[in-house]
Amino acid sequence: IPVDAFDLVIFGGTGDLARRKILPGLFRRFLSGQMTEDSRIIGAARSDMDADGFRQLVRDAIAEFGGAESKEAEAIDKFAARLDYVSIDAKGEGGWSDLAGKVRDGVVKAFYFSVAPSLFGDLAERLHLHHIADAESRIVVEKPFGRDLESARALNQSLAEHFQESQIYRIDHYLGKETVQNLMAIRFGNVLFEPLWNNHYVDHIQITVAETVGVGGRGSYYDKAGAMRDMVQNHLMQLLCLIAMEPPNKFEADEVRTEKLKVIRALQPVDHHHIVRGQYDKDGDEPSYREDAENPRSFTESFVAMKVGIDNWRWAGVPFYMRTGKKLKSRASEIAVVFKDLGHSIFEGDEARHRNILAIRLQPNEGIDLQVTIKEPGPGGMRLIDVPLDMTFSEALQLEADEAPDAYERLIMDVIRGNQTLFMRGDEVEAAWAWTDPIINGWEARNDVPKLYDQGSAGPDDALMLMHRDGRRWRDIK
Ligand code: NAD
Numbered sequence: 001i002p003v004d005a006f007d008l009v010i011f012g013g014t015g016d017l018a019r020r021k022i023l024p025g026l027f028r029r030f031l032s033g034q035m036t037e038d039s040r041i042i043g044a045a046r047s048d049m050d051a052d053g054f055r056q057l058v059r060d061a062i063a064e065f066g067g068a069e070s071k072e073a074e075a076i077d078k079f080a081a082r083l084d085y086v087s088i089d090a091k092g093e094g095g096w097s098d099l100a101g102k103v104r105d106g107v108v109k110a111f112y113f114s115v116a117p118s119l120f121g122d123l124a125e126r127l128h129l130h131h132i133a134d135a136e137s138r139i140v141v142e143k144p145f146g147r148d149l150e151s152a153r154a155l156n157q158s159l160a161e162h163f164q165e166s167q168i169y170r171i172d173h174y175l176g177k178e179t180v181q182n183l184m185a186i187r188f189g190n191v192l193f194e195p196l197w198n199n200h201y202v203d204h205i206q207i208t209v210a211e212t213v214g215v216g217g218r219g220s221y222y223d224k225a226g227a228m229r230d231m232v233q234n235h236l237m238q239l240l241c242l243i244a245m246e247p248p249n250k251f252e253a254d255e256v257r258t259e260k261l262k263v264i265r266a267l268q269p270v271d272h273h274h275i276v277r278g279q280y281d282k283d284g285d286e287p288s289y290r291e292d293a294e295n296p297r298s299f300t301e302s303f304v305a306m307k308v309g310i311d312n313w314r315w316a317g318v319p320f321y322m323r324t325g326k327k328l329k330s331r332a333s334e335i336a337v338v339f340k341d342l343g344h345s346i347f348e349g350d351e352a353r354h355r356n357i358l359a360i361r362l363q364p365n366e367g368i369d370l371q372v373t374i375k376e377p378g379p380g381g382m383r384l385i386d387v388p389l390d391m392t393f394s395e396a397l398q399l400e401a402d403e404a405p406d407a408y409e410r411l412i413m414d415v416i417r418g419n420q421t422l423f424m425r426g427d428e429v430e431a432a433w434a435w436t437d438p439i440i441n442g443w444e445a446r447n448d449v450p451k452l453y454d455q456g457s458a459g460p461d462d463a464l465m466l467m468h469r470d471g472r473r474w475r476d477i478k
Contacts, residue, residue: 001034002033002034002035002036002387003034003035003036003039003061003108003413003416003417004074004108004416004417004427005036005038005039005107005108006035006039006040006043006108006109006110006416007039007040007102007103007107007108007109008039008040008041008042008110008111008112008412008416009042009044009099009103009109009110009111010022010023010041010042010043010044010112010114011042011044011045011088011090011111011112011113011114011115011123012044012045012112012113012114012115013041013042013045013054013056013114014043014045014047014049014054015045015083015114015115017114017142017350018061018114019060019064019065020061020062020121020333020406021065021406021408022112022114022412023036023041023058023061023404024061024062024065024066024067024069024413025061025408025409026041026063026079026409027058027066027069027075027076028066028069028080028406028409029405029407029409029412029413030075030078030079030082030404031069031075033074033081033415035082037078038083038107039107040082040083040084040104041082041083041084042083042084042085042086042102042103043057043083043085043086043265044060044085044086044099045087045088045115045403046072046086046088046089046090046093048087049085049087051083051084051085051435053303054083054084054085054172054334055083055286058079058083059076059078059080059343062076065412070359072144076477078316081346084102085457086098086099086102088132088330089113090122090123090126091119091122094102096126096129096130096132096293097130098131099130099132100130100131102353103132105251108136108138108416108418109132109133109136109137109138109243110137110138110139110140111127111132111133111137111138111139111140111414112139112140112412113139113140113141113142114142115142117141117142117144117145117146117155117433119350120141120155120158120247121155121158122157123139124139124158124159124161124162124163125161125162125258126159127139127162128161130211131213132322133162134169135164136165136167137167137338138160138167138168138169138415139167139168139169139325140169140171140412140415141159141168141169141170141171141236142171143171144225144229144230144234145170145234145429146429146433147224147225147229147390147435148397148433148436148437148440149433149437150431152429152430152433153430154425156429158428160426163303164379165425165426166420167422168423168426168427169411169414169415169420170423170424170429171408171411171419171423172234172238172424173234173407173408173411174234174235174238174239174407174409175238175409175411175422176406176407176410176411177362177366177407177422178366178423179360179361179362179366179367179368180238180239180242180342180362181422182360182368183242183243183335183360183368184242184251185287186358186360187247187249193358194247196339196348197337197418198314198315198430199314199315199316199317199318199362200316200340201339201340201470202337202338202339202340202470202472203318203338203339203355204318204319204320204321204338205243205244205318205319205320205321205335205336205337205338205339206321206322206333206334206335206338206474206475207236207239207240207243207319207320207322207334207335207336207337208322208324208328208331208332208335208336208474208475208477209231209236209323209324209333209362210323210325210328210329210331210332210333210458210477211233211324211325211326211327211328211331211419212290212326212328212329212330212331212456213291213294213326213327213331214280214287214302214371215289215292215293215302215326216260216456218294219292219293219294220293220294220377221293222293222300222302223262223293223294223295223298223300223302224300226300226301226302226304226440227277227301227302227303227324227325227326228282228301228436228439228440229305229436229440230363231304231324232304232306232322232324233246233432233433233436234424234429234432235324236322236324236426237435238260239335240263240308240322241260241263241264241428241436242260242318243258243291243306243313243320243335244263244265244310244314244320244359245259245260245262246259246314246424249258251324251421252421253265253419253421253423254420254425256421257420257421257425257428258426260428261427261428262312262430263310263312263426263436264428264431264432265431265468266310266311266315267310267311267435268308268309268311268313269308269435269438269439270307270308270439271449272307272439272442272446272467274305274308275304275305275306275307275439276303276304276305276451276459276460276466277279277301277304277363277443277448277450277451277461278296278301278304278305278325278450278451278452278459278460278462278463279300279301279302279303279304279450279451279452279453280302280326280327280448280451280452280453280454281454281455282371283451283454283455283456286327286455289326289327294405299447299448299449300450301324301442302325302326302327302449302450303323303325303328303450303453303459303460303463304322304323304324304325305320305321305322305323305325305459305463305466306321306322306323306469307320307321307323307466307470308320308321319470321358321466321467321472321474323451323459323474325459326454327455328456328457328458328459328477329456329457329458329477330477331363331364332361332477332478333361333362333363333365334359334360334361334362334366334475335359335360335362336357336358336359336475337357337358337359337360338355338359338472339354339355339356339358340358341352341354341355341356343468347383347384349383350382350383350384352384354373354384354386355371355386356370356371356372356373357370357371357475358370358371359371359388359475367390367391368388368391368447369388369391370372370388370389371386371387371388371389372376372384372386372387372388372389373386374386374387392478393425411421412422458477459472459478462475
């Protein structure tokens, strides 16, 4: 379904994120007819170039990152005709009156801040001063949204000076993933799961976001952040919220976000015995984390695993185990809801523990599978085995792998539609930092040294122990 005509200004339109994700994504929405021919995209960045230069940059970006669509020469020409460019300085006056002359009235006006967060306040102020944005305009801001509670508050305040909360779209691209939205459909669209979704039936929950890449080219940036700030405070926290939240009254922005906020506020502080930090070690010619980060004395974590509790009626006593890291054995992200054992088995000789597990896979092969126990086929008597009921979306819905829109495209279309459900509200972000800050401050105060782990492993042994101590184990990351 096409969205309303829009003018989308991308500040930082020549940057890495714009070239890799935003612009090829918009082209796919153009190809699908969702972005109509009366909409326009205006690049705005410091680079000195004209509209033709920007069109060429976008063509190159589509060729490099656009996948199969990069062959659609005629459509690329039409898309390029919808592009414009302004050379602008976020901190100065250059380019602003030029931009004011280009943005049209009578269409949806959206401004994507794909620049360093230190420029967010300047952009908001100048959009206001030059009367480019109005009360209906939307702004989209990228992570990192602060590095602690204090800086996140300052960012929120600088945006709030010129924009209402209803105009601000804080992107967490994990919320744009098909499976993550499907998690809500599964929970709240079926009678099967919600009655079991509590401490009577759930033993524990595991959230894993494992990457095979190191910090490579962005080592110096990453070294100031670490896995806790870069992944846990935002992405893993959002996944945790969606799994744990109470059913919202409606699938609407503030209803959903209020329920998520309640989860964050109910998170127990994490005891330092329940958290493991790691750094990847050198592996032959493969550099160590410290070499990648160009900081031989770095104490920053490239891996973190933790056990968290939620202080509310539904989840009392159910541990949530979360882990994320770089240079691990595979690129695999999933949420697994591990149900309790059957209290009693009626089948003779069945000593194995059979457990139902609902695994929500974010990658690879986005999909959901439910581990169920059945009889082993054949004449061997009543022997039980566990099999997955696989609901891989691309197979179930017969979609081509690259037919499903990428998280960024989906979220940008939501901005144009004015739907904030999948964007973080300011108070959610602040609450997440309020929970994260004491953990990070504790590490700093204790001069905590991360444990080294082998590249291609599942993280430091202490992370395995975190679950073994409780008589549980991490699911294998294949
Ligand atoms: P980048 O360094 O590649 O690009 C920065 C862009 O900002 C360029 O277009 C540059 O011209 C513009 N810019 C810089 N200073 C400016 C100024 N004073 N006035 C106007 N324009 C200015 O950065 P990036 O990797 O594209 O990241 C952009 C934002 O997105 C950052 O906040 C980053 O943290 C965030 N982000 C990036 C990624 C990614 O994969 N690259 C992922 C998530 C979030």
